[in-house]
Amino acid sequence: MPPPQGLQLDRVVLLGRTYDEYVRFFGLTEKAMRGLKILDAAAGVSSFTAEARQRGLNATAFDRIYEMPAGAIEKQSSRDLDEVARNIGDKSVYRWGFYKSPQGMRSYRARAAETFLKDFQSHSQHYVPGSLPSAPFADGQFDLTLVSYLLFVYEDQLTFDFHKQSLRELLRVSREIRIYPTVTFEAHPSTFLDLLRNDADFRDCSFVEVTTDFEFLRNSNRFLKVTRHAPPAARHYRASRSITSAFPAEGGCLGL
Numbered sequence: 169m170p171p172p173q174g175l176q177l178d179r180v181v182l183l184g185r186t187y188d189e190y191v192r193f194f195g196l197t198e199k200a201m202r203g204l205k206i207l208d209a210a211a212g213v214s215s216f217t218a219e220a221r222q223r224g225l226n227a228t229a230f231d232r233i234y235e236m237p238a239g240a241i242e243k244q245s246s247r248d249l250d251e252v253a254r255n256i257g258d259k260s261v262y263r264w265g266f267y268k269s270p271q272g273m274r275s276y277r278a279r280a281a282e283t284f285l286k287d288f289q290s291h292s293q294h295y296v297p298g299s300l301p302s303a304p305f306a307d308g309q310f311d312l313t314l315v316s317y318l319l320f321v322y323e324d325q326l327t328f329d330f331h332k333q334s335l336r337e338l339l340r341v342s343r344e345i346r347i348y349p350t351v352t353f354e355a356h357p358s359t360f361l362d363l364l365r366n367d368a369d370f371r372d373c374s375f376v377e378v379t380t381d382f383e384f385l386r387n388s389n390r391f392l393k394v395t396r397h398a399p400p401a402a403r404h405y406r407a408s409r410s411i412t413s414a415f416p417a418e419g420g421c422l423g424l
């Protein structure tokens with residue numbers, strides 16, 4: 169086996185991305201998100217929810233760490249950021265066009281964590297504690313769920329069953345799921361993606377990989393979009409706000 173080229177992580181690290189990064193990862197626009205109920209699953213110290221709400225969007229964050237006090241979250245995330253920033257610079261699987269340097273990447277992550285921590289303390293109602301593969305929400309509570317840097321990328325640590333149950337559960341609470349990235353930390357396509365796509369338990373779903381123009385981890389210029397087919401009786405029902413009309417056509421760069 170060739171030696172590893174990517175980050176060697178022995179746990180899921182507590183790093184956060186900003187709203188601006190999420191918009192690029194998931195091919196989103198503020199206009200497309202307006203009026204939707206959005207769940208950021210495994211949101212951690214991302215500032216997506218805080219920044220989305222500042223823009224008047226309806227976002228909720230969900231993560232197992234929200235049981236912890238803010239001070240403990242801050243300590244762990246700053247330790248994880250130190251470790252990643254120290255080790256990432258010589259890894260050949262990254263393209264530095266966007267962040268420019270480990271220091272540039274670090275300042276995005278630090279800004280995300282700082283914005284998150286302030287909002288977590290002042291608007292705790294937007295941060296729901298819980299652990300996948302369960303999600304403490306009602307059926308169909310959300311229009312869109314985003315999962316950034318948990319599923320697929322950690323496939324060496326999280327089992328196929330965990331992926332399957334988590335995705336099924338997120339499809340229970342949301343009409344559409346977007347997952348980014350679809351590669352591992354070695355920048356290889358996750359082996360779980362095709363297994364899920366071909367699994368009989370997802371016969372009622374469509375899996376589409378959508379290309380974007382954002383690539384940091386090599387081959388990560390795409391996200392996975394999973395939607396449930398409407399049951400036959402519901403096909404004539406006209407939703408007041410349809411995601412397909414809210415988002416630009418699949419498969420292309422969204423001009424971000």
Ligand SMILES: C[S@@+](CC[C@H](N)C(=O)[O-])C[C@H]1O[C@@H](n2cnc3c(N)ncnc32)[C@H](O)[C@@H]1O
Pocket residue numbers: 180181182183184185186209210211212213214230231232233298299300301315316317318
């Ligand atoms: C690398 S961070 C990504 C955070 C955020 N999505 C982002 O991209 O900025 C991974 C997050 O997954 C969370 N996590 C790990 N296992 C989880 C589980 N079983 N249920 C919910 N969250 C989990 C961790 O607490 C951590 O916050």
